[in-house]
Amino acid sequence: MKQDIILKRIEEKxxxxxxxxxxPPYLVKKLREQFSLEMNYNSNAIEGxxxxxxxxxxxxxxxxxxxxKSLKDHLEAKNQAKAIEYLYDIVDSKKDIPISEMLIRNMHSLVVQNIDGVEAGSYRAHDVRITxxxxxxxxxxxxPQKMHELISWHKKNKDNLDIITLATEFKHRFVHIHPFGDGNGRVSRLVLNILLMKQGYPIVVILKNEREKYYRALQKADNGNMEDLVFFIAQAVERSLDLYIRAIESSTKENSLVSLSKIAPQxxxxxxxLGLLVRTGKVxxxxxxxxxxxxxxxxxxxxMNLIRKKK
Ligand SMILES: Nc1ncnc2c1ncn2[C@@H]1O[C@H](COP(=O)(O)OP(=O)(O)O)[C@@H](O)[C@H]1O
Ligand SMILES: [Mg+2]
Known part of the structure; x- marks a missing residue:
């Protein structure tokens, strides 16, 4: 299948x-900040x-x-930031927090908090169309029944499907049901990340400028053909992996690394x-x-950073 080669490559990466x-802590912090912002911007921009x-x-x-710019635009950015923090909390938690309706509804609450016209964390009470x-x-x-079935589907399939296919299919089944009055797309991208990041993947961002391709792949998935959507998500996964690997490689040029006691006299x-600076991520x-x-x-x-800050 079309996606076999990329899935193999992703495994290696x-x-x-x-x-x-x-x-290193400073790098974790830097990458998180950068990717959270990217995720925030793109996920909201896709939805207008x-x-x-x-x-x-x-x-x-x-x-x-x-x-x-509207108040809603501002609120959505702040809400998305909270939702991404929640995503990292779940992923960082040592506890095994399985995907559940409650978790999805919590995520939805954060995404649409204080925004008129959508009830935070509640399934819709009316029919909807997807623009x-x-x-x-x-x-x-x-x-409610379909959401219940979705969680059962995940339980049943989580050990048989490779994680990219599983997470993609979960994401599609979720938006297909469209359980909320609004916010389904944003929640689906957060949930996709819960599933992937729990397995050690870096956060995956679906880019705004790929919206058309994304919608075409979703449409195909509606017709029972998942291949394009899996491939599309796999490409997004590979992009994040590449960016992470590159950042790590450039920060850890092994030969220039020296123990703190050796380097201190210089x-x-x-x-x-120095130990304190390194442990707190400042160096x-x-x-x-x-x-x-x-x-x-x-x-x-x-x-240099210190000097820049003083200025
Ligand atoms: N053909 C489709 N089948 C299933 N889901 C779709 C399809 N086309 C678009 N979507 C999903 O619907 C989302 C938009 O739904 P919506 O509830 O308005 O989300 P948000 O409020 O986050 O904008 C898109 O982001 C996309 O994930
Ligand atoms: Mg919407």
């Missing part, structure tokens, strides 16, 4: 990533939010109100203080057995 874990990536960043990081799609979802009265810091470092290593480069970068 995931292995590379898993081998590089744990990543008019904030740009930069505007989304300004709203979230500086609390700025963008002139000419730009030929598929008409089931009647409202069927939603700097103005003690090994103890890039990696753990080698029980000891941390860092590089002159990383220390220089930290100092």
């Amino acid at each position: 995931l292995k590379v990533l898993k081998k590089a874990r744990p990543f 939010n008019t904030l740009t990536l930069r505007e989304t960043m300004l709203v979230l990081q500086q609390g700025i109100t963008i002139k000419g 730009g799609s030929k598929h008409t979802p089931c009647g409202a009265f069927e939603v 700097t103005k810091y003690s090994a103890e203080y 890039a470092g990696v753990k080698d057995g029980r000891n941390w290593k860092t590089s002159l480069d990383a220390i220089e970068q930290y100092e």
Whole structure:
């Protein structure tokens, strides 16, 4: 099948990533910030939010109100940020939190909080249409039963299907039911990520500029042909893996990494203080057995950042 080669490649890339874990804290933080913003912007923009990536960043990081953009656009960005935090909480949790209706409804609550016209966390009480799609979802009265079946379907199939196919099919079955009055697309992309990230994948972003391709693949899936959608999601997974691997490779050039006690005399810091900087993620470092290593480069970068902040 069309997706076999890419799925094989993804497996190999995931292995590379898993081998590089744990990543240095500063890098985890940086990648999370970058990808959360990307996810936030793209997932909302696909659904008609008019904030740009930069505007989304300004709203979230500086609390700025963008002139000419609606309150709803602003709220959606803030809500999405909370939902992504919740996503990371679930994924980081040591507890095994299985996908459930409650979890999906919680996610929905966060996504549409304070937005008029949608009841946060409740299934729809009316019939809906999906703009730009030929598929008409089931009647409202069927939603609880279908959602119940969706969770059973997951339980039954989670050990037989490869994770990309499983997560994609779950995502499609979910939007096909369209259980909420609004917010289904955004919730579906968060749920897709719960399933993938629990297996060690980095967060996957469906890009706004691929919306048409995405809708075409969903349409095909409605007609029983999942291949294009699995391939589409697999490409998004591979993109995130590549970006993560590249970021990690450039941060951990093994040969330039030196133990803190060896490098300290070449700097103005003690090994103890460097240890603190590395552990708190302020200076890039990696753990080698029980000891941390860092590089002159990383220390220089930290100092440059300090100077920039002072300015
Ligand atoms: N043909 C289709 N079959 C199933 N789901 C679809 C189809 N076309 C689009 N969708 C899904 O419907 C979502 C839009 O539903 P909606 O409830 O408005 O989500 P949101 O409020 O997050 O905008 C899209 O993001 C997409 O995931
Ligand atoms: Mg919508």
